[in-house]
Amino acid sequence: xxxxxxxxxxxxxxxxxxxxxxxxxxxxxxxxxxxxxxxxxxxxxxxxxxxxxxxxxxxxxxxxxxxxxxxxxxxxxxxxxxxxxxxxxxxxxxxxxxxxxxxxxxxxxxxxxxxxxxxxxxxxxxxxxxxxxxxxxxxxxxxxxxxxxxxxxx
Amino acid sequence: xxxxxxxxxxxxxxxxxxxxxxxxxxxxxxxxxxxxxxxxxxxxxxxxxxxxxxxxxxxxxxxxxxxxxxxxxxxxxxxxxxxxxxxxxxxxxxxxxxxxxxxxxxxxxxxxxxxxxxxxxxxxxxxxxxxxxxxxxxxxxxxxxxxxxxxxxxxxxxxxxxxxxxxxxxxxxxxxxxxxxxxxxxxxxxxxxxxxxxxxx
Numbered sequence: 001x002x003x004x005x006x007x008x009x010x011x012x013x014x015x016x017x018x019x020x021x022x023x024x025x026x027x028x029x030x031x032x033x034x035x036x037x038x039x040x041x042x043x044x045x046x047x048x049x050x051x052x053x054x055x056x057x058x059x060x061x062x063x064x065x066x067x068x069x070x071x072x073x074x075x076x077x078x079x080x081x082x083x084x085x086x087x088x089x090x091x092x093x094x095x096x097x098x099x100x101x102x103x104x105x106x107x108x109x110x111x112x113x114x115x116x117x118x119x120x121x122x123x124x125x126x127x128x129x130x131x132x133x134x135x136x137x138x139x140x141x142x143x144x145x146x147x148x149x150x151x152x153x154x
Numbered sequence: 155x156x157x158x159x160x161x162x163x164x165x166x167x168x169x170x171x172x173x174x175x176x177x178x179x180x181x182x183x184x185x186x187x188x189x190x191x192x193x194x195x196x197x198x199x200x201x202x203x204x205x206x207x208x209x210x211x212x213x214x215x216x217x218x219x220x221x222x223x224x225x226x227x228x229x230x231x232x233x234x235x236x237x238x239x240x241x242x243x244x245x246x247x248x249x250x251x252x253x254x255x256x257x258x259x260x261x262x263x264x265x266x267x268x269x270x271x272x273x274x275x276x277x278x279x280x281x282x283x284x285x286x287x288x289x290x291x292x293x294x295x296x297x298x299x300x301x302x303x304x305x306x307x308x309x310x311x312x313x314x315x316x317x318x319x320x321x322x323x324x325x326x327x328x329x330x331x332x333x334x335x336x337x338x339x340x341x342x343x344x345x346x347x348x349x350x351x352x353x354x355x
Contacts, residue, residue, distance in 0.1 A: 011158060
């Protein structure tokens with residue numbers, strides 16, 4: 001195996017969710033028919049209850065457009081889109097040296113996030129989501145240790 | 155959190171797949187090889203994004219299968235240092251917290267990256283389990299795992315495969331994320347829900 005380009009572009013959570021949906025992860029309630037692997041369903045379950053759930057391409061493009069004036073780093077924008085911070089204190093954790101760079105504009109940014117990006121689903125039903133993922137693999141312990149037992153390549 | 159990685163790999167496509175179109179056969183083999191596996195320094199493979207080129211198809215002497223060289227892109231789970239991620243509590247013991255994303259469980263918050271001062275309250279019913287609480291303004295804030303926990307990625311490491319494993323050791327994890335919740339806005343989401351007003355005044 002040869003890695004030609006380790007970083008061929010970052011994806012937002014929404015893009016990954018969109019990709020999994022396009023593979024048919026959302027349409028198949030039995031989770032057997034679609035060509036989606038059990039491990040992909042686990043990622044799908046995580047993303048569907050995150051802020052990415054209701055985002056659309058238009059939302060994100062609009063947000064990026066309107067954020068240009070703030071001069072945020074790419075990683076910060078990516079993180080804001082993934083987390084969708086709905087209060088100033090959450091922005092402070094994401095944006096480095098927020099106080100110095102923003103001062104009072106933080107409130108403005110929070111408003112922009114709330115206006116442009118759709119809110120995450122209300123109090124998620126996390127138990128269900130995770131349980132379903134476990135059923136998928138057929139045994140509870142196996143699901144839990146999957147990343148741990150994965151082979152290392154490289 | 156997710157990245158694309160472009161990779162070239164040469165592998166054998168067994169003759170049992172000859173009946174399929176070549177793209178499908180190659181994709182199936184790639185999924186079998188890479189899905190849900192960790193590649194050192196690239197992260198955990200989530201999905202095959204696309205196949206860019208398929209070349210070759212050589213049959214080596216004394217081998218009953220065609221060997222192809224394929225260039226493809228993978229969706230990798232590879233958080234960057236400093237990223238904020240929301241996760242669920244999986245375990246809580248005297249050495250710290252263990253968090254889970256559902257598809258990835260090897261996220262650890264060691265004691266020195268918990269908010270200061272934190273105290274550990276052992277659970278009398280369960281051996282070496284318990285709850286951490288953060289004391290702030292005289293009030294305890296408990297990490298009970300009811301709501302999501304936001305953490306900052308402190309370090310991502312890819313430990314080498316151990317040659318000899320001591321008995322009763324933890325299962326080997328090829329990728330370990332160390333996180334920190336020692337900052338404003340991090341930790342269980344409910345801690346910060348009503349906090350903004352007091353913060354800004």
